[in-house]
Amino acid sequence: MEIFLQQLINGLTLGAIYGLIAIGYTMVFGVIGMVNFAHGDVFMLSSFIALIIFLLLTQILGLASIPLALVIVLVAAMALTGLWNFMIERLAYRRLRASFRLAPLISSIGMSIFLSNFVALAQGPRNKAVPSMLDEVFKLTEGHGYDVTLSLKQILIIAVTASLLFGLWYVVEKTPLGRAQRACEQDQTMAALLGVNVDRTVSATFVIGAVLAAAAGVLYMLYYGVVNPNDGFIAGVKAFTAAVLGGIGSLPGAVLGGLLIGLVETFWAAYFSSDYKDVAAFGVLAVTLIFLPRGLLGRADVEKV
Amino acid sequence: MTMEPCSSPLLSIKGVKAFYGPVAALKGISLHVDEGEIVTLIGANGAGKSTLMMTIFGRPQASEGRILFGGTDITQRPTHEIARAGLAQVPEGRRIFPRMTVFENLQMGALNGKSSFAQDLDCVTALFPWLGTRAQQRAGTLSGGEQQMLAIGRALMSRPRLLLLDEPSLGLAPLIVKQIFEVLKRLNRDEGLTVFLVEQNAYHALKLADRAYVMVNGEISHAGTGRELLARDDIRAAYLGSA
Ligand SMILES: Nc1ncnc2c1ncn2[C@@H]1O[C@H](COP(=O)(O)OP(=O)(O)OP(=O)(O)O)[C@@H](O)[C@H]1O
Ligand SMILES: [Mg+2]
Numbered sequence: 001m002e003i004f005l006q007q008l009i010n011g012l013t014l015g016a017i018y019g020l021i022a023i024g025y026t027m028v029f030g031v032i033g034m035v036n037f038a039h040g041d042v043f044m045l046s047s048f049i050a051l052i053i054f055l056l057l058t059q060i061l062g063l064a065s066i067p068l069a070l071v072i073v074l075v076a077a078m079a080l081t082g083l084w085n086f087m088i089e090r091l092a093y094r095r096l097r098a099s100f101r102l103a104p105l106i107s108s109i110g111m112s113i114f115l116s117n118f119v120a121l122a123q124g125p126r127n128k129a130v131p132s133m134l135d136e137v138f139k140l141t142e143g144h145g146y147d148v149t150l151s152l153k154q155i156l157i158i159a160v161t162a163s164l165l166f167g168l169w170y171v172v173e174k175t176p177l178g179r180a181q182r183a184c185e186q187d188q189t190m191a192a193l194l195g196v197n198v199d200r201t202v203s204a205t206f207v208i209g210a211v212l213a214a215a216a217g218v219l220y221m222l223y224y225g226v227v228n229p230n231d232g233f234i235a236g237v238k239a240f241t242a243a244v245l246g247g248i249g250s251l252p253g254a255v256l257g258g259l260l261i262g263l264v265e266t267f268w269a270a271y272f273s274s275d276y277k278d279v280a281a282f283g284v285l286a287v288t289l290i291f292l293p294r295g296l297l298g299r300a301d302v303e304k305v
Numbered sequence: 306m307t308m309e310p311c312s313s314p315l316l317s318i319k320g321v322k323a324f325y326g327p328v329a330a331l332k333g334i335s336l337h338v339d340e341g342e343i344v345t346l347i348g349a350n351g352a353g354k355s356t357l358m359m360t361i362f363g364r365p366q367a368s369e370g371r372i373l374f375g376g377t378d379i380t381q382r383p384t385h386e387i388a389r390a391g392l393a394q395v396p397e398g399r400r401i402f403p404r405m406t407v408f409e410n411l412q413m414g415a416l417n418g419k420s421s422f423a424q425d426l427d428c429v430t431a432l433f434p435w436l437g438t439r440a441q442q443r444a445g446t447l448s449g450g451e452q453q454m455l456a457i458g459r460a461l462m463s464r465p466r467l468l469l470l471d472e473p474s475l476g477l478a479p480l481i482v483k484q485i486f487e488v489l490k491r492l493n494r495d496e497g498l499t500v501f502l503v504e505q506n507a508y509h510a511l512k513l514a515d516r517a518y519v520m521v522n523g524e525i526s527h528a529g530t531g532r533e534l535l536a537r538d539d540i541r542a543a544y545l546g547s548a
Pocket of ligand 2: 354
């Protein structure tokens with residue numbers, strides 16, 4: 001029981017990070033029907049940006065307050081990564097949207113390779129260690145031979161994720177921008193006929209996806225204490241799996257899928273072996289798609305040709 | 306045959322050609338719509354009527370010729386800017402947003418940033434009162450006629466000077482068609498709304514319209530007042546199913 005509870009906490013933490021990344025996949029797919037292969041690398045990029053800014057603040061500028069530094073890191077990483085993805089979309093995808101359907105996908109594969117190699121060249125291909133910080137751990141149960149713990153970092157991850165999801169919900173449901181996004185998702189031509197600037201809406205979608213992935217990158221750096229230029233690939237594949245599992249195009253689906261993938265992986269590693277945890281995650285996807293081809297919360301009319 | 310207007314028309318289309326790939330859908334269309342008029346365009350399936358409506362909004366863009374609205378050239382402008390210039394369209398097949406509520410569909414019609422939202426909403430719900438009481442219904446669950454009225458309401462939310470409608474009567478019961486035509490007539494008379502209407506329902510359209518054009522194979526074949534065209538035997542035979 002204690003082990004179960006502990007894995008639940010760990011799994012939800014990991015799942016929150018996957019969910020934040022998965023939203024970027026699902027939003028971009030929903031609005032322009034494109035799988036953005038470079039999205040995982042945008043997440044990785046943010047973890048490096050976060051580490052660099054953190055070191056700059058604490059070691060070069062001598063900022064003593066870790067919480068303040070982390071707030072600045074989070075905001076700056078989100079802003080810079082959002083800007084970065086804005087430029088990627090302008091340079092590498094926008095002109096290809098009018099081309100054949102796979103063109104932007106192929107371009108995003110190229111962008112993915114570019115980003116991971118760019119970071120590997122600039123920062124070195126090896127793991128970069130993050131200074132340890134916020135190491136408080138709270139015991140939830142004691143005795144019984146196994147203590148269930150909740151770390152400050154886990155609380156932080158859940159809290160930041162929850163507030164970002166609330167913000168996202170607000171933007172998508174309550175603002176003209178969110179309405180324009182949903183309109184473009186349902187009928188791009190009609191949205192344009194009603195005065196929606198489709199290009200700008202697509203830009204905004206890429207920026208929002210990148211901002212959430214950036215937050216995930218910061219949390220990931222904090223949680224695992226190490227970043228690597230190849231992290232984007234595997235996290236990206238997991239988050240994409242989460243998006244498909246939840247039903248690609250569905251925002252609640254992306255979050256649900258992220259949490260499920262995080263849980264499956266964590267439980268598999270705890271009860272069986274950590275060797276095959278990735279296989280378990282993809283296995284759950286495969287089995288789900290057999291019975292629910294559109295994912296858990298997918299809509300009937302998602303397959304645009 | 307076309308009468309040239311004395312003052313500059315609200316919409317004027319001059320020698321417009323448009324292509325889908327290599328296929329010409331519009332082969333040099335010239336027509337005009339004056340302020341305060343109801344003008345209708347009739348023609349057989351595939352004549353290019355919907356293409357003309359969309360070309361006015363730049364999708365597809367005219368490859369030759371010019372489109373002027375209120376004297377300014379909009380031929381090369383992007384679609385969303387044209388929508389902000391004072392034209393609104395009720396496109397073929399209604400194209401409401403099915404997964405949005407009725408209210409959200411109307412919000413989409415209001416160009417955002419406009420301050421007169423509440424007032425415009427009042428005008429639209431005065432025309433179609435049920436839009437107000439069923440504001441929270443998902444638009445995809447509305448009946449066909451209701452969706453058509455919503456599409457018209459949505460277009461009117463931007464307070465356009467010119468309203469384009471592409472076969473608003475398609476698939477609707479005669480009573481609803483009559484209702485919709487009444488609304489158009491009233492808006493035209495009371496609010497001075499200019500209307501450019503594509504119709505298969507040629508008899509009603511020709512009776513409603515001040516002037517009419519007939520399109521055949523991407524070209525204008527006839528033009529005249531609604532009454533004149535209604536009186537012509539060849540038009541009656543081709544588009545009204547009676548000799
Ligand atoms: N997206 C498209 N791609 C290629 N060809 C098209 C496209 N849309 C229309 N066409 C062709 O252009 C021609 C004109 O079509 P359009 O839809 O404008 O006709 P229409 O007069 O509106 O007909 P209807 O009364 O049936 O609505 C047709 O031959 C049609 O096949
Ligand atoms: Mg048509």
